[in-house]
Amino acid sequence: MSLAEPLTRTLAIPRPRRGAFGRQVRAELRLVFGRRRNQILLAALGAIPLAIGIAVKVSPPGGDGGGGPMFINRITDSGLFLVLTALFVMLNLFLPVVVGIIAADSVAGEAQAGTLRYLLTLPVRRGRLLVMKAVGIAVYALASVGTIAVVAAVAGISLFGTGSFTLLGGQTVSAGEGMLRILGVALYVWLSLFGLLAVGLLISTLTEVPMAAMAGTLGFAVLSLVLDSIPQLHAIHGVLISHYWQQFGTLMRVGPDFASLGDHLLLQLVYVVIAGGLAWARFSDADVTS
Amino acid sequence: MTTLLEDEAVPAVGPALAPVIATSGLTKRFRSGQVAVDHIDLVVPRGAVYGFLGPNGSGKTTTIRMLLGLIRPTEGTVDLLGESMPDNSASALARVGALVEGPAFHPYLSGRSNLARLDRMDVTADPKTHDARIDEALRRVGLTAAAGKRFRQYSLGMKQRLGIAAALVQPRELLVLDEPTNGLDPQGTREVRHLVRELSAEGLSVLVSSHLLAEVEQICSHVGIMSKGSLLVQGTLDDLRGGATTLLTVTTRDTDLAAATLRKLGLADVAVAASDEVRATIGEVEPERVTVALVKAGVAVRGLAVSRPALEDLFVELTGEGFDVAR
Numbered sequence: 001m002s003l004a005e006p007l008t009r010t011l012a013i014p015r016p017r018r019g020a021f022g023r024q025v026r027a028e029l030r031l032v033f034g035r036r037r038n039q040i041l042l043a044a045l046g047a048i049p050l051a052i053g054i055a056v057k058v059s060p061p062g063g064d065g066g067g068g069p070m071f072i073n074r075i076t077d078s079g080l081f082l083v084l085t086a087l088f089v090m091l092n093l094f095l096p097v098v099v100g101i102i103a104a105d106s107v108a109g110e111a112q113a114g115t116l117r118y119l120l121t122l123p124v125r126r127g128r129l130l131v132m133k134a135v136g137i138a139v140y141a142l143a144s145v146g147t148i149a150v151v152a153a154v155a156g157i158s159l160f161g162t163g164s165f166t167l168l169g170g171q172t173v174s175a176g177e178g179m180l181r182i183l184g185v186a187l188y189v190w191l192s193l194f195g196l197l198a199v200g201l202l203i204s205t206l207t208e209v210p211m212a213a214m215a216g217t218l219g220f221a222v223l224s225l226v227l228d229s230i231p232q233l234h235a236i237h238g239v240l241i242s243h244y245w246q247q248f249g250t251l252m253r254v255g256p257d258f259a260s261l262g263d264h265l266l267l268q269l270v271y272v273v274i275a276g277g278l279a280w281a282r283f284s285d286a287d288v289t290s
Numbered sequence: 291m292t293t294l295l296e297d298e299a300v301p302a303v304g305p306a307l308a309p310v311i312a313t314s315g316l317t318k319r320f321r322s323g324q325v326a327v328d329h330i331d332l333v334v335p336r337g338a339v340y341g342f343l344g345p346n347g348s349g350k351t352t353t354i355r356m357l358l359g360l361i362r363p364t365e366g367t368v369d370l371l372g373e374s375m376p377d378n379s380a381s382a383l384a385r386v387g388a389l390v391e392g393p394a395f396h397p398y399l400s401g402r403s404n405l406a407r408l409d410r411m412d413v414t415a416d417p418k419t420h421d422a423r424i425d426e427a428l429r430r431v432g433l434t435a436a437a438g439k440r441f442r443q444y445s446l447g448m449k450q451r452l453g454i455a456a457a458l459v460q461p462r463e464l465l466v467l468d469e470p471t472n473g474l475d476p477q478g479t480r481e482v483r484h485l486v487r488e489l490s491a492e493g494l495s496v497l498v499s500s501h502l503l504a505e506v507e508q509i510c511s512h513v514g515i516m517s518k519g520s521l522l523v524q525g526t527l528d529d530l531r532g533g534a535t536t537l538l539t540v541t542t543r544d545t546d547l548a549a550a551t552l553r554k555l556g557l558a559d560v561a562v563a564a565s566d567e568v569r570a571t572i573g574e575v576e577p578e579r580v581t582v583a584l585v586k587a588g589v590a591v592r593g594l595a596v597s598r599p600a601l602e603d604l605f606v607e608l609t610g611e612g613f614d615v616a617r
Contacts, residue, residue, distance in 0.1 A: 009493030010336075011463050014384040014414035023417060027410035035398060114394025118456065121358050122412045123384035287361035 014123070024128070028136040032102060038140065041098065042147050048094070049086035049152035056082075057159050070249060078163040079156025080175070083182050084252070086152040087145070087189050091245050092225060095144060099193050100217035102140045103200025104210040106133040107283070111208040111290040126284045134201055134276070141193045149186045153179075168252045185248045188261060192248075195241045195271030196221055202279040208290045241271055308372060309333050310464045310495040311340075311357060315366035318352050326352040328519040329366065334464075334497055334512070339490045341506045341527075342499040343601065344516030350499045351391050353516070354468050357497075358388055371463060384414045387462040389470055393453025397442035401433055401452045404441055409459050427455040430485065446473035454482070458489075465489060467498045471505055483509050503601040515605055522608050531598050538572040538580065539563075541593035551587040555580060572596060 032038060056075045070088045074081040107130075110116040119129060165178030173181075200217035207213050224242040227233050237243050244264030250257040311334035318327040327349040334340040344350050355361045357368055359376030368375040373382035395404040405424045409415045415423075428437050431451040436444065444452065450473050457465055467486070471479045486496055486509050500506045507513075507527070514524035523530060538557065542548050548568045552560045557570040557580075572580070577596045584591050 009461075009463055009495075011385050011461060013381050016413040017416065019417070020413035020415075023410045024413070027407050031396070031399075031407060034403075113396060114392070115396060117355075117360055117390050118388075118394060118408060119411060120360055121383055121386070121388040121390065122408060123380040123414055124411055125380055285362065287355075289355070289361060 016123075021128075024124075024132050025135055028132045029139055032105075032136045032140050033143070035105075038102070041101065042143060045090070045094065045098070045144050046147045046151040048090065049082060049148055050155050052086055052089070053079075053082050053152070053155040053159050070246075071252075074166065075156060076160055076163075078165045078175075078178065079158070079160035080153060080162060080165060080178050080182055082156030082160070083149050083152040084185060084248075086148050087185060087248070088246065090148055091189055091192070092242070095141070095189070095193055096196055096218055096221035098144045099137065099141055099196050099200050100214045100221075102137045103197060103204050103217055104213035106137055106201060107204040108207050108213040109204075109210040111288070112210055114290060116290060117288055120288055127280055130201070130205075130280055130283055133204075134197065137197050137201065138194070141197065142190050145186050145190045145193075149182070153182070167254055168249065169254050171254055181251050184251050188248045188251065191265055191268060192245050195268040195275070198272040198275035198279065199241070202275045202282070205279050205283040205286065239267065241267070243267070307336055309369075310336050310338075310371055311497065312369040313353075313357070313366060314369075316353065316356060316363055316368060317365040318349075318356060318361065319364040325519055327356070327363075330516075330519075330521040332514060332521060333524065334495060336495050337490075337493065338512045339486060339496045339498065339510050340512040340514065341503075341510035342497055342514050342516070343503055343506070343605075344499075344501065346501050348501075348516040349519040350501075350516050351468055354388075354390060354466055354497075354499060357466065358383070358386070358390065360390070380413075384412075384460075385463040386466060387457030387460065387464070388466040388468075389453045389457050390466070390468050392469065392472060393449045393456075395441045395449070395452060395456075398440060400438050400440055401444065401448075401455075402428065402437040404452065405456055405459055408456055412460060415460060423459050427458040430458055431455045432481065447475060447478045450474055450478070454485070462494060465494055465496045465498075467496065469499055469501070471500065471502070479505060503605065507601050513601065515601075515608065517605075517608075522605075530601075530604060536572050537597050538570045538577070539593075539595045539597065540568045540570075540584065540589075540591060541566055541595075542568065542584075542589055542591050544589045547587060548584060548589045548591075551583055551589060552580070555583055566592070 053075070056072065060076050061073050069085055071081045071084040075085060107116065110119065120126065162175040162178070164172050165175055166172050196217065199220050200213070203216040204213045221242060224240045228237055228240045228243050244260065244267065247260055247264055250260060311332060313330060313332045315329045315331065316327060317325070317329050319325050330353065332353065342350055342353075352361070356363050357370060357375065359379040362376060370382040371385050373379070375382060395401070396407070399407065402424060405427065406420070409420055409424060425434070428434050431454050433448065433451050433455060436448055441449070441452070450470065454467065454470055457467065471482050474482060486498060490496055498506055498510070510527055512525065513527050513530055515522045540548050540552070543566055545562045545566065545568050549560050549562055552568065552570045555575055557575060558573060560568065560570040563569045577594070581591070581594060584594070
């Protein structure tokens with residue numbers, strides 16, 4: 001009975017499947033981490049603490065107050081301090097660059113490649129896509145901080161040993177506690193990048209040129225650092241995205257100033273809410289002509 | 291027995307026969323003030339292969355972007371598979387496969403990885419059949435052998451095929467193919483036409499856009515012609531052609547005698563087009579009568595042709611201008 005067959009194909013409206021969000025996130029991470037450029041970037045991030053460690057080994061800093069970045073004088077006492085020196089060096093420039101690059105790829109890069117229009121012709125809500133992109137950047141930032149910390153810890157311990165881990169007040173603690181405190185620092189550094197991550201995502205939704213998005217995000221971070229260095233602008237320092245970045249040193253004291261760290265994380269949250277909200281408002285309604 | 295016949299005689303009327311695409315007063319005015327699409331009422335019936343034709347720059351792609359919810363209309367509405375776009379895009383887009391303004395993929399991923407990424411991003415995709423569906427889509431477009439190559443190493447034709455494959459990975463009701471034959475050689479163009487026919491036979495509705503009328507004319511059941519942002523005409527191909535005048539061409543050395551005979555038969559627009567050619571509009575007169583009359587009049591006929599105009603001629607007739615240049 002060929003007449004009984006339908007002339008045209010109709011489908012029941014397909015429903016989202018269980019575990020779809022997890023698959024989407026994994027697909028996004030595969031894209032970010034599968035890209036050769038991003039793998040090289042991670043390798044480069046790992047090379048820097050290695051270079052600092054070797055430099056300190058070859059030419060140990062003499063005595064106290066020999067200049068150079070924070071904690072560099074203590075590396076010879078305990079290799080674990082290499083992690084702190086490395087994170088201190090990376091936070092003001094390299095890590096913002098990393099966030100800028102990955103954020104630029106996330107939306108502007110897909111727009112430039114034209115792949116954004118194909119993502120948006122799938123049954124994917126735009127808000128969900130933006131969340132996925134944010135997760136991709138955040139996980140890459142975590143991988144960056146993790147790479148720096150792990151390479152620095154391994155290099156530091158093998159070059160200088162764990163030695164005696166002395167806090168800033170002169171108290172000596174066990175290597176285990178030192179390790180724990182350093183883990184806290186790494187976590188703090190990672191969370192410190194969240195405000196910039198949201199700003200980067202916002203800028204990425206505003207352009208189809210990834211280079212411009214990258215420059216915009218980095219420019220935002222640099223502007224914040226510059227304004228923060230001008231004492232006459234003291235009044236606004238408290239709201240600058242980078243103001244508390246270097247506060248992690250307090251975790252190296254006997255009684256860390258948790259209130260100050262909390263203020264900072266709250267400030268990051270404010271940036272995430274404002275910039276993320278603007279990004280969503282822009283992206284959810286934008287004409288995609290790329 | 292009787293009841294059975296009656297059952298068969300009743301046409302299957304129901305929601306299944308609602309159009310797959312229906313727009314009403316669809317308009318897009320860009321911020322520059324340019325009106326890219328101007329109040330069009332596009333209707334794609336279910337089961338149709340709809341040729342969406344028009345020169346480059348006539349507003350086809352902007353219309354397609356509005357259909358798919360990529361850009362928001364300035365005015366008017368889009369109904370896609372019964373859902374209002376762009377507000378209910380997710381449930382409609384799950385049933386639509388699309389190729390929009392050329393293929394675009396990540397250059398450093400293989401063709402297969404690109405399809406895999408898109409499929410993982412589709413919340414309605416079944417992870418159990420993921421590999422099998424991708425293999426099948428690649429096979430259908432003839433890319434199985436090149437599946438592992440990076441996209442950046444693909445030729446233009448292979449990129450185009452991958453774009454079509456992406457629209458086929460999931461089962462769909464409607465395919466929207468924007469210029470699917472761009473960059474393909476004649477053999478590739480034939481293959482795409484064959485594929486569209488095949489998919490249509492499987493019950494899919496297809497909207498296929500092109501600036502090359504002749505290329506899609508052969509596969510369309512319905513046609514809509516765009517020019518400068520307006521939908522000039524749409525309908526079944528037969529209706530559109532039927533509305534156009536049918537041309538008679540007589541090849542003979544006796545041009546004057548032939549012309550006189552044709553006039554006597556009541557044909558319009560009789561003209562001597564060349565030293566050995568007479569043309570006329572045949573109208574309601576049967577070609578057989580013309581042949582007999584010419585022979586009886588003693589015209590030495592070398593050839594006689596009745597031609598229905600190609601879509602391209604129809605376009606020229608509608609707009610009074612050539613097809614190739616958009617102004």
